[in-house]
Amino acid sequence: QKEVEQNSGPLSVPEGAIASLNCTYSDRVSQSFFWYRQYSGKSPELIMSIYSNGDKEDGRFTAQLNKASQYVSLLIRDSQPSDSATYLCAVMRTGGGNKLTFGTGTQLKVEL
Protein backbone atom coordinates (compact mmCIF):
# COMPACT_ATOMS: atom_id res chain seq x y z
CA GLN A 1 0.00 0.00 0.00
CA LYS A 2 1.33 3.40 -0.97
CA GLU A 3 1.73 5.93 1.81
CA VAL A 4 -0.22 8.57 -0.10
CA GLU A 5 -2.63 7.57 -2.84
CA GLN A 6 -4.30 9.66 -5.49
CA ASN A 7 -6.25 8.79 -8.59
CA SER A 8 -4.00 9.75 -11.50
CA GLY A 9 -6.87 10.93 -13.68
CA PRO A 10 -7.24 12.77 -15.88
CA LEU A 11 -10.23 14.29 -14.18
CA SER A 12 -12.19 16.35 -16.69
CA VAL A 13 -14.69 18.97 -15.57
CA PRO A 14 -16.48 21.69 -17.53
CA GLU A 15 -15.64 25.31 -16.90
CA GLY A 16 -17.57 26.67 -13.94
CA ALA A 17 -18.11 23.27 -12.31
CA ILE A 18 -16.72 22.01 -9.01
CA ALA A 19 -13.64 19.83 -9.26
CA SER A 20 -13.16 17.31 -6.45
CA LEU A 21 -9.72 15.84 -5.89
CA ASN A 22 -9.17 13.07 -3.38
CA CYS A 23 -6.24 11.68 -1.43
CA THR A 24 -5.90 8.87 1.10
CA TYR A 25 -2.95 8.22 3.37
CA SER A 26 -1.85 5.17 5.30
CA ASP A 27 -0.02 6.51 8.36
CA ARG A 28 -2.37 7.43 11.19
CA VAL A 29 0.19 9.67 12.89
CA SER A 30 0.24 12.07 9.95
CA GLN A 31 -0.34 15.58 11.20
CA SER A 32 -0.16 18.06 8.33
CA PHE A 33 -1.56 17.90 4.84
CA PHE A 34 -0.79 19.98 1.79
CA TRP A 35 -2.09 20.43 -1.71
CA TYR A 36 0.35 21.53 -4.38
CA ARG A 37 -0.46 22.54 -7.94
CA GLN A 38 2.01 21.72 -10.68
CA TYR A 39 1.70 23.03 -14.21
CA SER A 40 3.36 21.05 -16.95
CA GLY A 41 7.10 21.70 -16.99
CA LYS A 42 6.97 23.77 -13.80
CA SER A 43 7.72 23.07 -10.17
CA PRO A 44 5.01 22.49 -7.54
CA GLU A 45 3.49 25.46 -5.75
CA LEU A 46 1.53 25.29 -2.51
CA ILE A 47 -2.15 26.17 -2.70
CA MET A 48 -3.60 24.82 0.56
CA SER A 49 -2.50 23.36 3.87
CA ILE A 50 -4.72 21.77 6.53
CA TYR A 51 -4.02 20.08 9.86
CA SER A 52 -7.35 19.98 11.73
CA ASN A 53 -10.39 17.89 10.91
CA GLY A 54 -13.00 19.74 8.91
CA ASP A 55 -12.95 22.25 6.11
CA LYS A 56 -10.59 25.09 5.32
CA GLU A 57 -11.54 27.59 2.66
CA ASP A 58 -9.34 29.97 0.69
CA GLY A 59 -11.02 31.71 -2.20
CA ARG A 60 -12.25 29.11 -4.69
CA PHE A 61 -10.36 26.34 -2.91
CA THR A 62 -11.60 24.23 0.01
CA ALA A 63 -9.51 21.56 1.68
CA GLN A 64 -11.32 18.88 3.68
CA LEU A 65 -9.67 16.60 6.23
CA ASN A 66 -11.05 13.50 7.92
CA LYS A 67 -8.34 11.92 10.06
CA ALA A 68 -10.56 9.04 11.18
CA SER A 69 -10.98 7.98 7.56
CA GLN A 70 -7.42 9.04 6.63
CA TYR A 71 -8.77 11.10 3.81
CA VAL A 72 -8.06 14.60 2.54
CA SER A 73 -9.70 16.30 -0.41
CA LEU A 74 -9.50 19.50 -2.40
CA LEU A 75 -12.53 21.17 -3.92
CA ILE A 76 -12.14 23.81 -6.60
CA ARG A 77 -15.26 25.87 -7.18
CA ASP A 78 -16.01 27.69 -10.42
CA SER A 79 -13.24 25.78 -12.18
CA GLN A 80 -11.32 27.74 -14.80
CA PRO A 81 -9.15 26.52 -17.69
CA SER A 82 -6.19 28.00 -15.80
CA ASP A 83 -6.84 25.40 -13.07
CA SER A 84 -5.81 22.66 -15.51
CA ALA A 85 -2.74 21.17 -13.86
CA THR A 86 -1.59 18.21 -11.79
CA TYR A 87 -2.52 18.42 -8.12
CA LEU A 88 -0.20 16.77 -5.63
CA CYS A 89 -1.27 15.70 -2.18
CA ALA A 90 1.48 15.74 0.45
CA VAL A 91 1.49 14.44 4.00
CA MET A 92 3.80 15.16 6.92
CA ARG A 93 4.12 12.65 9.72
CA THR A 94 4.66 13.50 13.35
CA GLY A 95 8.33 12.92 14.10
CA GLY A 96 9.00 12.48 10.42
CA GLY A 97 11.81 14.98 10.40
CA ASN A 98 9.75 17.58 8.56
CA LYS A 99 9.64 15.37 5.51
CA LEU A 100 6.73 15.43 3.13
CA THR A 101 5.51 12.30 1.39
CA PHE A 102 3.85 13.04 -1.92
CA GLY A 103 1.18 11.24 -3.87
CA THR A 104 1.72 10.77 -7.58
CA GLY A 105 -0.81 13.49 -8.39
CA THR A 106 -4.15 13.87 -10.13
CA GLN A 107 -4.27 15.55 -13.52
CA LEU A 108 -7.17 17.99 -13.77
CA LYS A 109 -8.48 19.23 -17.11
CA VAL A 110 -11.02 22.05 -17.15
CA GLU A 111 -12.78 22.13 -20.48
CA LEU A 112 -14.37 25.12 -22.15
Place this chain on the structure above:
Amino acid sequence: DVKVTQSSRYLVKRTGEKVFLECVQDMDHENMFWYRQDPGLGLRLIYFSYDVKMKEKGDIPEGYSVSREKKERFSLILESASTNQTSMYLCASRSVGEAYNEQFFGPGTRLTVL
Protein backbone atom coordinates in the same frame (compact mmCIF):
# COMPACT_ATOMS: atom_id res chain seq x y z
CA ASP B 1 9.37 36.32 -1.93
CA VAL B 2 11.19 33.14 -1.11
CA LYS B 3 13.58 32.28 -3.82
CA VAL B 4 14.91 28.82 -4.38
CA THR B 5 17.20 28.74 -7.36
CA GLN B 6 18.86 25.85 -9.12
CA SER B 7 22.03 26.13 -11.15
CA SER B 8 20.69 24.75 -14.42
CA ARG B 9 17.27 24.23 -16.00
CA TYR B 10 18.55 21.66 -18.47
CA LEU B 11 21.65 19.50 -18.29
CA VAL B 12 22.99 16.77 -20.56
CA LYS B 13 25.74 14.50 -19.28
CA ARG B 14 27.39 11.27 -20.34
CA THR B 15 27.33 7.98 -18.48
CA GLY B 16 30.06 7.84 -15.85
CA GLU B 17 30.43 11.60 -15.48
CA LYS B 18 30.35 13.21 -12.05
CA VAL B 19 27.43 15.64 -11.93
CA PHE B 20 26.83 18.51 -9.52
CA LEU B 21 23.39 20.06 -9.07
CA GLU B 22 23.36 23.23 -7.01
CA CYS B 23 20.51 24.73 -5.05
CA VAL B 24 20.46 28.07 -3.24
CA GLN B 25 17.72 29.58 -1.07
CA ASP B 26 17.63 33.12 0.23
CA MET B 27 15.23 32.85 3.19
CA ASP B 28 17.53 31.41 5.85
CA HIS B 29 15.59 28.12 5.87
CA GLU B 30 17.00 25.34 8.00
CA ASN B 31 15.61 22.42 6.00
CA MET B 32 16.54 21.68 2.43
CA PHE B 33 15.53 18.76 0.24
CA TRP B 34 16.37 17.07 -3.04
CA TYR B 35 13.70 15.16 -4.95
CA ARG B 36 13.49 13.53 -8.30
CA GLN B 37 10.26 13.39 -10.24
CA ASP B 38 9.44 10.73 -12.79
CA PRO B 39 6.19 10.04 -14.65
CA GLY B 40 3.99 7.64 -12.72
CA LEU B 41 6.32 7.64 -9.71
CA GLY B 42 5.74 11.15 -8.44
CA LEU B 43 8.15 13.07 -6.24
CA ARG B 44 10.65 10.88 -4.42
CA LEU B 45 12.96 12.18 -1.72
CA ILE B 46 16.64 11.56 -2.37
CA TYR B 47 18.31 13.37 0.55
CA PHE B 48 17.48 16.11 2.97
CA SER B 49 19.37 18.35 5.33
CA TYR B 50 18.03 19.92 8.49
CA ASP B 51 21.04 22.13 9.14
CA VAL B 52 24.52 22.99 7.93
CA LYS B 53 26.70 19.89 7.53
CA MET B 54 23.75 17.68 8.53
CA LYS B 55 22.21 15.28 6.06
CA GLU B 56 19.90 12.31 6.06
CA LYS B 57 19.03 9.77 3.43
CA GLY B 58 15.62 9.92 1.89
CA ASP B 59 13.81 7.12 0.13
CA ILE B 60 16.14 6.67 -2.85
CA PRO B 61 19.69 7.76 -1.91
CA GLU B 62 21.57 5.13 -3.90
CA GLY B 63 23.90 6.64 -6.46
CA TYR B 64 23.68 10.12 -4.93
CA SER B 65 25.46 12.13 -2.28
CA VAL B 66 24.92 15.64 -0.95
CA SER B 67 26.85 18.50 0.56
CA ARG B 68 25.71 21.38 2.72
CA GLU B 69 28.64 23.56 3.74
CA LYS B 70 26.58 26.75 4.01
CA LYS B 71 23.03 27.20 5.21
CA GLU B 72 21.79 28.64 1.94
CA ARG B 73 23.32 26.05 -0.38
CA PHE B 74 22.54 22.35 -0.81
CA SER B 75 24.29 20.37 -3.52
CA LEU B 76 23.33 17.04 -5.02
CA ILE B 77 26.13 14.95 -6.47
CA LEU B 78 25.83 12.06 -8.87
CA GLU B 79 29.14 10.28 -8.39
CA SER B 80 28.96 8.35 -11.67
CA ALA B 81 25.92 9.26 -13.71
CA SER B 82 23.86 6.47 -15.21
CA THR B 83 21.02 6.53 -17.72
CA ASN B 84 18.49 5.59 -15.03
CA GLN B 85 19.28 8.90 -13.33
CA THR B 86 17.71 10.79 -16.22
CA SER B 87 14.97 12.72 -14.46
CA MET B 88 13.64 16.05 -13.27
CA TYR B 89 15.45 17.08 -10.08
CA LEU B 90 13.73 19.46 -7.69
CA CYS B 91 15.25 21.23 -4.74
CA ALA B 92 13.09 22.57 -1.91
CA SER B 93 13.52 24.47 1.32
CA ARG B 94 11.43 24.96 4.42
CA SER B 95 11.58 26.76 7.73
CA VAL B 96 11.26 24.70 10.90
CA GLY B 97 9.01 25.47 13.82
CA GLU B 98 5.50 25.02 12.57
CA ALA B 99 4.19 21.83 11.03
CA TYR B 100 2.30 23.77 8.41
CA ASN B 101 5.18 25.88 7.19
CA GLU B 102 5.27 26.01 3.44
CA GLN B 103 7.89 24.07 1.53
CA PHE B 104 9.12 26.05 -1.44
CA PHE B 105 10.45 24.45 -4.59
CA GLY B 106 13.06 25.58 -7.03
CA PRO B 107 12.36 25.59 -10.78
CA GLY B 108 13.87 22.16 -11.33
CA THR B 109 16.74 20.76 -13.37
CA ARG B 110 15.94 18.36 -16.17
CA LEU B 111 18.92 16.04 -16.36
CA THR B 112 19.51 13.75 -19.31
CA VAL B 113 22.23 11.12 -19.05
CA LEU B 114 23.31 9.68 -22.38
